[in-house]
Amino acid sequence: xxxxxxxxxxxxxxxxxxxxxxxxxxxxxxxxxxxxxxxxxxxxxxxxxxxxxxxxxxxxxxxxxxxxxxxxxxxxxxxxxxxxxxxxxxxxxxxxxxxxxxxxxxxxxxxxxxxxxxxxxxxxxxxxxxxxxxxxxxxxxxx
Numbered sequence: 001x002x003x004x005x006x007x008x009x010x011x012x013x014x015x016x017x018x019x020x021x022x023x024x025x026x027x028x029x030x031x032x033x034x035x036x037x038x039x040x041x042x043x044x045x046x047x048x049x050x051x052x053x054x055x056x057x058x059x060x061x062x063x064x065x066x067x068x069x070x071x072x073x074x075x076x077x078x079x080x081x082x083x084x085x086x087x088x089x090x091x092x093x094x095x096x097x098x099x100x101x102x103x104x105x106x107x108x109x110x111x112x113x114x115x116x117x118x119x120x121x122x123x124x125x126x127x128x129x130x131x132x133x134x135x136x137x138x139x140x141x142x143x
Contacts, residue, residue: 041130049107054084056128057100057113064094065121072116076100079112106131 008016016028025031063069076083084101091097100116102109106129117125 049105049110051106051131052133053104053106053109053129053131055102055109055113055130057102057116057125058097058128059117059122059125060091060095060097061119061122062094063096068119068121069096071119072098072122075112075116079108082109082112 016031019025019035020028020031023031025034061068061072076086082102082104084103086098086100089097089099102112109129110127113125113127116122117127
């Protein structure tokens with residue numbers, strides 16, 4: 001591991017120290033390494049649309065919005081080849097949280113995620129993409 005020295009202003013140092021306190025990092029170095037890994041993953045996810053990836057798609061939606069639950073379910077069935085698993089949580093009388101684990105080509109996963117979170121009545125959508133090596137698994141006939 002390499003040791004480096006960086007200079008940051010007081011405001012940025014306060015952000016790092018706050019992150020360390022909130023998340024329980026043992027050192028500033030651990031926090032900065034995680035920040036760099038997150039940046040690397042985000043930039044890699046923006047790359048080649050044919051690259052294989054896994055993703056966690058989370059969104060909150062108003063279940064009372066006309067026909068929304070049916071449209072979301074229909075979209076998931078239409079893209080069954082990308083869906084690994086979905087969890088549905090009732091947050092309160094009006095809102096639900098869904099978390100879907102997806103796997104496929106980056107461009108297809110991103111397009112599917114966008115098609116869900118842009119539906120009227122869906123709020124707080126987030127797609128966390130992670131590129132994966134393209135090696136074949138014995139139980140994965142697509143590769």
